[in-house]
Amino acid sequence: MxxxxxxxxxxxxxxxxxxxxxxxxxxxxxxxxxxxxxxxxxxxxxxxxxxxxxxxxxxxxxxxxxxxxxxxxxxxxxxxxxxxxxxxxxxxxxxxxxxxxxxxxxxxxxxxxxxxxxxxxxxxxxxxxxxxxxxxxxxxxxxxxxxxxxxxxxxxxxxxxxxxxxxxxxxxxxxxxxxxxxxxxxxxxxxxxxxxxxxxxxxxxxxxxxxxxxxxxxxxxxxxxxxxxxxxxxxxxxxxxxxxxxxxxxxxxxxxxPRKDTRQVVEVYKSGFDPPGDVEFEDYSATMRRSISESSYLDNRTEERRQSRKLWPFIRKTKLLFLGMRVECAPLPSQGKLG
Amino acid sequence: MxxxxxxxxxxxxxxxxxxxxxxxxxxxxxxxxxxxxxxxxxxxxxxxxxxxxxxxxxxxxxxxxxxxxxxxxxxxxxxxxxxxxxxxxxxxxxxxxxxxxxxxxxxxxxxxxxxxxxxxxxxxxxxxxxxxxxxxxxxxxxxxxxxxxxxxxxxxxxxxxxxxxxxxxxxxxxxxxxxxxxxxxxxxxxxxxxxxxxxxxxxxxxxxxxxxxxxxxxxxxxxxxxxxxxxxxxxxxxxxxxxxxxxxxxxxxxxxxPRKDTRQVVEVYKSGFDPPGDVEFEDYSATMRRSISESSYLDNRTEERRQSRKLWPFIRKTKLLFLGMRVECAPLPSQGKLG
The missing domain is CATH 1.20.1270.60 (Arfaptin homology (AH) domain/BAR domain)
Incomplete structure (x- = not known):
């Protein structure tokens, strides 16, 4: 067409x-x-x-x-x-x-x-x-x-x-x-x-x-x-x-x-302190016995250990840090020896 | 680490x-x-x-x-x-x-x-x-x-x-x-x-x-x-x-x-009529001469041609359609023969 x-x-x-x-x-x-x-x-x-x-x-x-x-x-x-x-x-x-x-x-x-x-x-x-x-x-x-x-x-x-x-x-x-x-x-x-x-x-x-x-x-x-x-x-x-x-x-x-990220959290927040060791015995009866046997050996040894050991933070801050929680508390007693 | x-x-x-x-x-x-x-x-x-x-x-x-x-x-x-x-x-x-x-x-x-x-x-x-x-x-x-x-x-x-x-x-x-x-x-x-x-x-x-x-x-x-x-x-x-x-x-x-589309336009709008042929001569002097030589042959032939030929639309509508434009106009004269 x-x-x-x-x-x-x-x-x-x-x-x-x-x-x-x-x-x-x-x-x-x-x-x-x-x-x-x-x-x-x-x-x-x-x-x-x-x-x-x-x-x-x-x-x-x-x-x-x-x-x-x-x-x-x-x-x-x-x-x-x-x-x-x-x-x-x-x-x-x-x-x-x-x-x-x-x-x-x-x-x-x-x-x-x-x-x-x-x-x-x-x-x-x-x-x-x-x-x-x-x-x-x-x-x-x-x-x-x-x-x-x-x-x-x-x-x-x-x-x-x-x-x-x-x-x-x-x-x-x-x-x-x-x-x-x-x-x-x-x-x-x-x-x-x-x-x-x-x-x-x-x-x-x-x-x-x-x-x-x-x-x-x-x-x-x-x-x-x-x-x-x-x-x-x-x-x-x-x-x-x-x-x-x-x-x-x-x-x-x-x-x-995820693993890398949680490792980063460690890097950011790690304090470097070790968890506290055992609390030692404080022998208030020592003065009673000191009259009998005067010896500063153990006391001196404790002092040495305290200085060589990395301090954990709440000792310095006079605060207790369990699990990293800040808790107002009495200062830790100075460490003594278990009698 | x-x-x-x-x-x-x-x-x-x-x-x-x-x-x-x-x-x-x-x-x-x-x-x-x-x-x-x-x-x-x-x-x-x-x-x-x-x-x-x-x-x-x-x-x-x-x-x-x-x-x-x-x-x-x-x-x-x-x-x-x-x-x-x-x-x-x-x-x-x-x-x-x-x-x-x-x-x-x-x-x-x-x-x-x-x-x-x-x-x-x-x-x-x-x-x-x-x-x-x-x-x-x-x-x-x-x-x-x-x-x-x-x-x-x-x-x-x-x-x-x-x-x-x-x-x-x-x-x-x-x-x-x-x-x-x-x-x-x-x-x-x-x-x-x-x-x-x-x-x-x-x-x-x-x-x-x-x-x-x-x-x-x-x-x-x-x-x-x-x-x-x-x-x-x-x-x-x-x-x-x-x-x-x-x-x-x-x-x-x-x-x-595009070619198919313009062909479609033809299918949609084509009237089927042919363009008008030549307008024939209308011999108003014929009656003057008819007394001398009476002959209706050509008139009859014209009549035959008009009927066998597909009419173009403005003849029927008594309107002139040049280029498809509707123009109010006098009806076309009945076709005669060129004398």
């Missing part, structure tokens, strides 16, 4: 005008669609970015970066920010590559369409005026024929009655006949002109204009297809980056080492 | 309490983070879905589904809706698999942590009361020794002056000596008990409790890691589906055939 608008749709000016107008409406609608899509991406990116920012560590507690789980979370937030950047880039591409270009293209297309339909209307006006010319010369010919016929009648009738009047009427009839002949020539000229115009109109002008409209329509559709491909392509380009971000998040999650 | 909290951090009860509390804070913070992430996905999905719905065709104009560009756009919207569904599923997975589970786990963890630190406090109370027992028996021994010593002094002094009083004082001194001996035994018992308690405290109870706290902390970190992996995994699962949606969008865009 032929699909040439110029030959197939020669009588569908109004419908083509409507159809191409609908096409441009769609183009504008599609542009708006992509714009709204870009806005959604932008708002999504904004939310993701502020989520990442909100949870970003403020380093106000322990030096958190020494713990693998903490570092992993920071890395996740970093990747999340990367995702936001990707979405922003996508939105920018949609706006720049598609929305802007389609908006500009739509303006061009509107201008082109207007010009084609103006050409159509001009051709229409030309054939109309050619038609009017034909009509008017045809009517003149019709009128002149009638008048010539009437004059001939009169002449024929008078001719039988009166020679002088008959001559005059015959002259009038001859003049009318000549005028009719002139009108006939005019009419034939107008008719030939109209038929020539009409042929050119339907076989050259209209086909050319409609062919241009069809080309324009095909370019519009081609352009829609391109925009749709660009849209899908722009989103596709994001995928590998998103995939890398997710890989990095996964790696971060897998880099978490 | 050893990383055993039970032996390395025996004196860091307060710090471990703070550190594990911070760990639980983080868990809650992370849960909140995932919740907010899911909310963002849900809001994004909602926007995408309503965009798809908003632009979905309402079939109010021509039967649009006959055009490839229109079908392609509908397919794009369909895929967009599919993307929204994927995002909703993602949000649901984040809420269900991560947020709910972590919330439940955090409650369990809080209960477990509380129980470990209660055990710690109980052990602390026990060693404190053992210490108090030791202190009190030591003081009693100290007092009794002093009293015995004083009684011995008195007895020694009196012994030299008065035999009767001396005997009484000696008996008192002996009783005091015995009481001191009793206190000494008590003190030794308390001391042994305390040293035994203290040894058990620092070498069994504390190590066991702190080891449990460390295990708990390592499980918490492990769990954080799992949650982070789940988060990345849940997002990763979406990628192939998104990729398929984008492939489908690309296919839709590539299925656009």
């Amino acid at each position: 032929s699909c040439n608008w110029g030959t197939e749709l020669w009588d569908q000016f109004d419908n083509l005008e409507k159809h191409t107008s609908w096409g441009i409406d769609f183009l504008e609608r599609y542009t708006k669609f992509v714009k709204e899509r870009a806005d959604i991406e932008l708002s999504y990116a904004k939310q993701i970015r502020s989520l990442s920012k909100k949870y970003h560590p403020k380093r106000n507690r322990e030096d958190e970066s020494r713990y693998t789980w903490f570092v992993a979370f920071a890395a996740t937030l970093q990747q999340l920010n990367e995702l936001a950047i990707q979405r922003e880039d996508l939105a920018e591409n949609l706006n720049g590559q598609i929305v802007c270009e389609l908006t500009r293209y739509t303006q061009e297309l509107k201008a082109e369409r207007k010009s084609h339909f103006q050409d159509g209307r001009r051709a229409q006006q030309h054939i109309e005026s050619s038609w009017k010319q034909l009509e008017s010369s045809k009517r003149r010919f019709e009128r002149d024929c009638k008048e010539a016929e009437r004059a001939q009648h009169v002449s024929n009738k008078i001719d039988l009655d009166n020679k002088t009047d008959g001559e005059k009427a015959r002259q009038t009839a001859q003049q009318k006949q000549q005028a009719a002949e002139e009108s006939r020539k005019d009419y034939v000229t107008s008719l030939n002109q109209f038929n020539q115009d009409q042929h050119q109109h339907y076989h050259t002008l209209v086909p050319v204009i409609y062919q241009r409209i069809q080309d324009m329509e095909e370019r519009r559709i081609e352009r829609i297809g391109e925009a749709m491909r660009s849209l899908a392509e722009a989103e596709r380009k994001v995928l590998p980056v998103v995939s890398r971000c997710l890989d990095a998040m996964m790696e971060a999650a897998e880099s978490i080492q | 050893s990383c055993n909290w039970g032996t390395e951090l025996w004196d860091q009860f307060d710090n471990l309490e703070k550190h594990t509390s911070w760990g639980i804070d983080f868990l809650e913070r992370y849960t909140k983070f995932v919740k907010e992430r899911a909310d963002i996905e849900l809001s994004y999905a909602k926007q995408i879905r309503s965009l798809s719905k908003k632009y979905h065709p309402k079939r109010n104009r021509e039967d649009e589904s006959r055009y490839t560009w229109f079908v392609a756009f509908a397919a794009t919207l369909q895929q967009l809706n599919e993307l929204a569904i994927q995002r909703e599923d993602l949000a649901e997975n984040l809420n269900g698999q991560i947020v709910c589970e972590l919330t439940r786990y955090t409650q369990e963890l809080k209960a477990e942590r509380k129980s470990h630190f209660q055990d710690g406090r109980r052990a602390q109370q026990h060693i404190e009361s053992s210490w108090k027992q030791l202190e009190s028996s030591k003081r009693r021994f100290e007092r009794d020794c002093k009293e015995a010593e004083r009684a011995q002094h008195v007895s020694n002094k009196i012994d030299l002056d008065n035999k009767t009083d001396g005997e009484k004082a000696r008996q008192t001194a002996q009783q005091k000596q015995q009481a001191a001996e009793e206190s000494r035994k008590d003190y030794v018992t308390s001391l042994n008990q305390f040293n035994q308690d203290q040894h058990q405290h620092y070498h069994t109870l504390v190590p066991v409790i702190y080891q449990r706290i460390q295990d708990m902390e390592e499980r918490r970190i492990e769990r954080i890691g799992e949650a982070m992996r789940s988060l990345a995994e849940a997002e990763r699962k979406v990628l192939p589906v998104v990729s398929r949606c984008l492939d489908a969008m690309m296919e839709a865009a590539e299925s656009i055939q």
Whole structure:
């Protein structure tokens, strides 16, 4: 089947005008669609970015970066920010590559369409005026024929009655006949002109204009297809980056080492003190016996041990630290020997 | 380096309490983070879905589904809706698999942590009361020794002056000596008990409790890691589906055939009429000549041609349709023959 608008749709000016107008409406609608899509991406990116920012560590507690789980979370937030950047880039591409270009293209297309339909209307006006010319010369010919016929009648009738009047009427009839002949020539000229115009109109002008409209329509559709491909392509380009971000998040999650973290806690908090040894006996009865056997050997030995041994903190602080809990308590008695 | 909290951090009860509390804070913070992430996905999905719905065709104009560009756009919207569904599923997975589970786990963890630190406090109370027992028996021994010593002094002094009083004082001194001996035994018992308690405290109870706290902390970190992996995994699962949606969008865009669409326009609008042929000559002078040569052959032939020929529309409608434009106009004259 032929699909040439110029030959197939020669009588569908109004419908083509409507159809191409609908096409441009769609183009504008599609542009708006992509714009709204870009806005959604932008708002999504904004939310993701502020989520990442909100949870970003403020380093106000322990030096958190020494713990693998903490570092992993920071890395996740970093990747999340990367995702936001990707979405922003996508939105920018949609706006720049598609929305802007389609908006500009739509303006061009509107201008082109207007010009084609103006050409159509001009051709229409030309054939109309050619038609009017034909009509008017045809009517003149019709009128002149009638008048010539009437004059001939009169002449024929008078001719039988009166020679002088008959001559005059015959002259009038001859003049009318000549005028009719002139009108006939005019009419034939107008008719030939109209038929020539009409042929050119339907076989050259209209086909050319409609062919241009069809080309324009095909370019519009081609352009829609391109925009749709660009849209899908722009989103596709994001995928590998998103995939890398997710890989990095996964790696971060897998880099978490609970054992290493609890070892870090030891490094941070270990006091270096040993747990207290046995409390020694304090022999208050010693003074009683000292009179019998004076000996400072054991006392001296205790003193030596106390100095060589790493002190545990609550001796210095005069506080008891069982299990690391601070408990207000009487100072430990000075250590003595078990008697 | 050893990383055993039970032996390395025996004196860091307060710090471990703070550190594990911070760990639980983080868990809650992370849960909140995932919740907010899911909310963002849900809001994004909602926007995408309503965009798809908003632009979905309402079939109010021509039967649009006959055009490839229109079908392609509908397919794009369909895929967009599919993307929204994927995002909703993602949000649901984040809420269900991560947020709910972590919330439940955090409650369990809080209960477990509380129980470990209660055990710690109980052990602390026990060693404190053992210490108090030791202190009190030591003081009693100290007092009794002093009293015995004083009684011995008195007895020694009196012994030299008065035999009767001396005997009484000696008996008192002996009783005091015995009481001191009793206190000494008590003190030794308390001391042994305390040293035994203290040894058990620092070498069994504390190590066991702190080891449990460390295990708990390592499980918490492990769990954080799992949650982070789940988060990345849940997002990763979406990628192939998104990729398929984008492939489908690309296919839709590539299925656009401008030539096919303009051929469709021909099918929709073609009237089937041929463009008008030449307008024929109407010979108003014929009646004048008919008297000379009467012949209806050409008129009849014209009539035949008019009936066999497919009429073009403006003849029937008494309207002129040049280029398909409706123009109010005089009816075409009945066709005659060129004379």
